[in-house]
Amino acid sequence: xxxxxxxxxxxxxxxxxxxxxxxxxxxxxxxxxxxxxxxxxxxxxxxxxxxxxxxxxxxxxxxxxxxxxxxxxxxxxxxxxxxxxxxxxxxxxxxxxxxxxxxxxxxxxxxxxxxxxxxxxxxxxxxxxxxxxxxxxxxxxxxxxxxxxxxxxxxxxxxxxxxxxxxxxxxxxxxxxxxxxxxxxxxxxxxxxxxxxxxxxxxxxxxxxxxxxxxxxxxxxxxxxxxxxxxxxxxxxxxxxxxxxxxxxxxxxxxxxxxxxxxxxxxxxxxxxxxxxxxxxxxxxxxxxxxxxxxxxxxxxxxxxxxxxxxxxxxxxxxxxxxxxxxxxxxxxxxxxxxxxxxxxxxxxxxxxxxxxxxxxxxxxxxxxxxxxxxxxxxxxxxxxxxxxxxxxxxxxxxx
Ligand SMILES: Cc1ncc(COP(=O)(O)O)c(C=O)c1O
Numbered sequence: 001x002x003x004x005x006x007x008x009x010x011x012x013x014x015x016x017x018x019x020x021x022x023x024x025x026x027x028x029x030x031x032x033x034x035x036x037x038x039x040x041x042x043x044x045x046x047x048x049x050x051x052x053x054x055x056x057x058x059x060x061x062x063x064x065x066x067x068x069x070x071x072x073x074x075x076x077x078x079x080x081x082x083x084x085x086x087x088x089x090x091x092x093x094x095x096x097x098x099x100x101x102x103x104x105x106x107x108x109x110x111x112x113x114x115x116x117x118x119x120x121x122x123x124x125x126x127x128x129x130x131x132x133x134x135x136x137x138x139x140x141x142x143x144x145x146x147x148x149x150x151x152x153x154x155x156x157x158x159x160x161x162x163x164x165x166x167x168x169x170x171x172x173x174x175x176x177x178x179x180x181x182x183x184x185x186x187x188x189x190x191x192x193x194x195x196x197x198x199x200x201x202x203x204x205x206x207x208x209x210x211x212x213x214x215x216x217x218x219x220x221x222x223x224x225x226x227x228x229x230x231x232x233x234x235x236x237x238x239x240x241x242x243x244x245x246x247x248x249x250x251x252x253x254x255x256x257x258x259x260x261x262x263x264x265x266x267x268x269x270x271x272x273x274x275x276x277x278x279x280x281x282x283x284x285x286x287x288x289x290x291x292x293x294x295x296x297x298x299x300x301x302x303x304x305x306x307x308x309x310x311x312x313x314x315x316x317x318x319x320x321x322x323x324x325x326x327x328x329x330x331x332x333x334x335x336x337x338x339x340x341x342x343x344x345x346x347x348x349x350x351x352x353x354x355x356x357x358x359x360x361x362x363x364x365x366x367x368x369x370x371x372x373x374x375x376x377x378x379x380x381x382x383x384x385x386x387x388x389x390x391x392x393x394x395x396x397x398x399x400x
Contacts, residue, residue: 006141006272007099014134014363021344027355034392035357036380037185039183041255043309043385046302049256052292061285065280068099068290069293074176075294076263080246083215084228089237091227095268096241099274099293101285103213103262104135107177109282110245110264111139113274114175114207125169127176129160131184131365131374136177145174149366153373154326158185158337159193163200173206181214181223184337184364184379186330188218194229201243207270210246211264214245214333216253216303219311223332241266253303254333261285261293310334314380314388320393323400336380337361340400343378350378 012020018037018283027033033357067073073093080091091097100106115124126140130149148169150160157197162176180189189197194210201208210226227247236243246257247265265272278284285293296302314329317336321327326339340346350356361377380396382389 023074031355039381043255045256056288056291064284071099079297102260108139111143113277115143122173125172149368158187170204179211181332186333188331213249218332354399
């Protein structure tokens with residue numbers, strides 16, 4: 001039977017590859033297994049999440065609209081305005097915001113909305129960092145574009161340098177994914193980097209998708225967002241964020257990955273097309289969950305407490321790992337990106353001898369131009385509470 005084979009070139013998803021790698025290996029008996037493989041926060045979300053869902057139970061009998069509710073879009077726009085000190089009215093909730101059921105699906109669907117058949121008579125290109133959130137690659141090839149993976153390794157400060165690409169590539173580019181703070185390396189783009197990136201997108205007329213889902217987990221200065229970089233470039237209410245969308249999520253900020261709630265905000269023409277695409281194939285957030293999401297975007301106290309929990313874990317990580325495996329404390333996010341020489345061998349040994357599940361960096365990157373920026377690394381997600389994290393890190397140093 002003929003089937004869509006575009007994803008064949010991408011291969012199995014990274015966590016399927018990890019399952020296959022560890023298949024048949026038993027963790028040591030007598031040690032509680034600890035999964036540091038998945039970026040799934042295990043801190044408790046605030047109690048008002050569940051209370052709001054319960055209070056809004058009437059909404060279960062209604063189909064939610066693709067564009068969400070006025071109050072949810074306003075809560076999101078207000079959060080962006082407060083967080084990035086934007087001029088009032090810059091992010092118009094009516095035309096520039098769509099709540100989504102987690103940003104994973106939005107990052108995927110945005111490529112379907114944005115990628116044309118061709119650009120300048122040639123095959124369109126989608127840029128992404130390497131290593132990268134795996135959805136970017138699946139989205140690019142499913143949308144029929146040529147993915148171009150741009151190294152984000154130590155040499156590059158762990159962020160991709162899109163401006164250094166040949167003009168031939170930039171002129172075919174229709175969409176660029178960018179992630180700051182970066183998963184897995186935790187690097188944060190400066191305001192200048194962000195401004196240059198937006199200027200590049202406008203000069204070559206492509207869409208910049210700024211994946212900001214780790215923006216609230218930082219350990220120094222708060223990361224710059226695409227919206228505030230647009231303002232620094234002179235954007236004003238009425239036609240702001242052209243060629244740019246920002247995505248953010250409650251999964252990391254509010255430790256609510258199961259709520260499946262995030263948003264896309266930016267370029268109104270793109271948002272219009274994205275909403276139309278979702279009219280045909282989207283799953284908008286249910287109304288009780290959207291009400292809970294609005295409450296979460298409107299509260300910062302729980303976010304400050306959440307950030308402090310991660311900071312304490314990085315302090316422990318520094319004590320245990322400093323000087324080993326190229327350890328550095330990242331500027332943002334909740335990962336460790338450790339250079340262990342052979343990521344697959346390390347992942348196998350850590351599961352069999354330490355009962356700790358980690359993912360080889362190789363599964364989060366691809367070889368491109370003879371370079372594999374994930375090879376040799378493992379990624380650890382510090383998503384558990386402090387004592388479990390400390391236990392896992394001690395076990396890891398013992399085994400490695
Ligand atoms: C870089 C990055 N972007 C987006 C997501 C998607 O998050 P969600 O779908 O929970 O909003 C993740 C999840 O781990 C991520 O690491």
